[in-house]
Amino acid sequence: MKLDSSVSELRLALLDFKPAWRSAIVMSVVVGLLGFTSTVYMLEVYDRVVNSRSVATLVMLTVVTFGAYAVMELLEKIRSRLLWSVGIQFEMKMSDRIYGAMFDGLLKKQMGGAAMQVQNDFRTVREFFNNPALSAMFEVPVALVAVFLLFLINPLLGWAGVVGALAQTYVAWMIQQSSRKPLLEAQRRSQEAQVYADASLRNTQVMESMGMMPSVLAQWQKKQDAFLAFQARASESAGGLNAVSKLLQQLMGSVMLGLGAWLLLENKLNGGASMMIIGSVLVGRMLAPLTQVVQQWSAVVSVMAAWSRLDNMLAQIPARKDNMALPAPTGELVVDGLVAAPPGSQQPVLRGVQFGLPPGCVLGVVGPSASGKTSLARLLVGVWTPLAGKVRLDGADVHIWDKEELGPYLGYLPQGVELIEGTLAENIGRFGEVDMGRVEEATRLVGLHEFVMSLPQGYETPVGRDGGVLSGGQRQRVALARALYGNPVLVVLDEPNSSLDEAGDAALSQAIQTMKSRGTTFVVITHRTSVLSVTDRLLVLRDGTQQLYGPTAEVLQKLMPAAAPAPAPATPAVSPGA
Missing domain, CATH: 3.40.50.300 (P-loop containing nucleotide triphosphate hydrolases)
Structure with a gap:
């Protein structure tokens, strides 16, 4: 199949796994919905068991709850295994093309010393398939369900949840803006230090015989120090904002609980007093995927950069064409x-x-x-x-x-x-x-x-x-x-x-x-x-x-x-x- 140069080969490879993506999304939605089990259990105990004082009802609710937890755990393991399998299949599908392009790039002097970077990038992309941030992205539909339920309870709660989500998104954007460049530069400096060390170790006899080790070590240490400096800058930039993100997540629970109590006092809370707790839980479920992505932001930045570099390499170095088979040469x-x-x-x-x-x-x-x-x-x-x-x-x-x-x-x-x-x-x-x-x-x-x-x-x-x-x-x-x-x-x-x-x-x-x-x-x-x-x-x-x-x-x-x-x-x- 002849590909348009504007089409991402990596994206086309991902599209081959559509059934797996659909299964992962369905399982993520079910897992997300089952995440409400503890809240539903608590409400049912207060409503049914306490009022009826029925041990049988308590036992039945407990059994159902344990069953729900077991199903949730099983689905999470299946989803994790599925995404891991997709990562392996993606690697098998693209490995020949990636390494072929890397080989051709080295032959044509288009890559310089970047061959090791290509291997690291390919491994970074493959390992991200099993990263919690990817699973969190699949749970976005559950977050939308939570928003819908909040609006049903009271539009004010819904808008409060939306404002909280927007605030969390803004913090995530600020983290991206402040840490992306230092993280990418840290990765580049780390690669330089690794390549330099590898090249140096190939010449240990020359270095030892002529007393070059201290000088070479000093050069490597400079490169390593530069990597550590950029890594520290990225960590410092993201550290404070991560704390703000965590504070927002904790604060939203209290805000929603207080707002629900006020609405209850004003007789505007649909569903009664229990909806105060439900609203607080729903906003937590709504923000959970975004919070997970923020926590894994360094991995997200790394995989985005790796994906971009691989995509650019494949676009610049097209796959070799299949030529017609020729008869065995005689040597003329x-x-x-x-x-x-x-x-x-x-x-x-x-x-x-x-x-x-x-x-x-x-x-x-x-x-x-x-x-x-x-x-x-x-x-x-x-x-x-x-x-x-x-x-x-x-x-x-x-x-x-x-x-x-x-x-x-x-x-x-x-x-x-x-x-x-x-x-x-x-x-x-x-x-x-x-x-x-x-x-x-x-x-x-x-x-x-x-x-x-x-x-x-x-x-x-x-x-x-x-x-x-x-x-x-x-x-x-x-x-x-x-x-x-x-x-x-x-x-x-x-x-x-x-x-x-x-x-x-x-x-x-x-x-x-x-x-x-x-x-x-x-x-x-x-x-x-x-x-x-x-x-x-x-x-x-x-x-x-x-x-x-x-x-x-x-x-x-x-x-x-x-x-x-x-x-x-x-x-x-x-x-x-x-």
């Missing part, structure tokens, strides 16, 4: 007039790059730093969107190709090796259904199998956070094995031998030759010339433009004069006596 790569810039920028880092590779061809890419090599790698695997031009694999645009469909045919080793917390087998097998035969084949290709088998847990060895239990060279080989897993038809390697020793370098060259013989196309970006011996073609980039391209031997021949040192200038003769 064509780059046509490629112009590209980093996500969120219009300043090109690559201009006019174009070449073509048949299946089984190995292309080497060289050039100085900041020449656009890593940018080219990201474009070749469809991570970045080009400003102009296309990257085609077997004639299909790599960027719009469904990555779940294309992924098994691609291998990618980024310059910054990234391993995910899990076992060696899971990382090499790309966290899918692990085929141990293919996992072992990939590790043998990169010369890592013997090392893995020497570990106590073998392929089930956890790699730790960011692969921290492995050395730099071992991490790079694991990531290389992951890129070669499943015999992909196109493999893009960005500095694959930067952390490898001589044996690892030789294993890399052998792996490329083996995979090349099977028809795999390679693009190898490197600063080290050792791997160039297995390349068929060579691309030279400089300042984001294509300087040279062709067979490796020819390009190297053209590069040699440029690399040759210039002859030293002749030293002028110095005449004697000069």
Whole structure:
């Protein structure tokens, strides 16, 4: 279903649970009406039991009252369970979309470090389904019934109740106005402190070795102090008004009782003397939902802000389209007039790059730093969107190709090796259904199998956070094995031998030759010339433009004069006596 960009996806998801919302409202109304049980019991005891002095009537009223309380408790539990279930179903319904948008936002650099905020926001929304404030909102119909009954007793009581409700609403609005901004700022500062702490803990060895801990801790403490200051400001702003709200609630009971007594003395109280107490109870029931919302106001503010951020993110990052399934590629790569810039920028880092590779061809890419090599790698695997031009694999645009469909045919080793917390087998097998035969084949290709088998847990060895239990060279080989897993038809390697020793370098060259013989196309970006011996073609980039391209031997021949040192200038003769 195609959604209008103006339609809130979150709101549409909530509408799918209409039957649950209706059930919750019905149960809330019944629970609210059963909340009058104690008052009705008291009035009946004074009216029937005391006057008739009938023990049987007292027993019957007590049994009915206990039954009403039991039903009320049961309905509250069922309602709570229902709302909790709706929250879980809402999370299951939206989790793929939320995390997909978060993933795309990180790829496109639209979110910066806000990924953790998205997760916290989603959890805040889901947990609010079981918040007392939401249940209180469902009891608003009971409050309206209470107002109606007050007007039946006497219009003056009804208007007094309305004035009290308006006063309580005004106080709630004042709480919102005074505490919303500090609360939101406190949440933002808390997130900053959490992100900073998480980033710092990833570099504990560097911090410890160079004595950076006190300075880093001081920076974190500044962020934490800012969070606490805004939290205290919000609490201080709302504290006094919360006290006023509580005072109003208590005062209204006495006001209604006194007003009822005056009306009774004036013979204007419909229903007799008992209506004095009934009026006081009714106004309490009328204000109860609003009071509950005021008490939970910080949670209300948090969920409103979280909902708004999630809604904005989903509006800015549309869901991926389902593309038509394509046949399995063979590895023919064509780059046509490629112009590209980093996500969120219009300043090109690559201009006019174009070449073509048949299946089984190995292309080497060289050039100085900041020449656009890593940018080219990201474009070749469809991570970045080009400003102009296309990257085609077997004639299909790599960027719009469904990555779940294309992924098994691609291998990618980024310059910054990234391993995910899990076992060696899971990382090499790309966290899918692990085929141990293919996992072992990939590790043998990169010369890592013997090392893995020497570990106590073998392929089930956890790699730790960011692969921290492995050395730099071992991490790079694991990531290389992951890129070669499943015999992909196109493999893009960005500095694959930067952390490898001589044996690892030789294993890399052998792996490329083996995979090349099977028809795999390679693009190898490197600063080290050792791997160039297995390349068929060579691309030279400089300042984001294509300087040279062709067979490796020819390009190297053209590069040699440029690399040759210039002859030293002749030293002028110095005449004697000069």
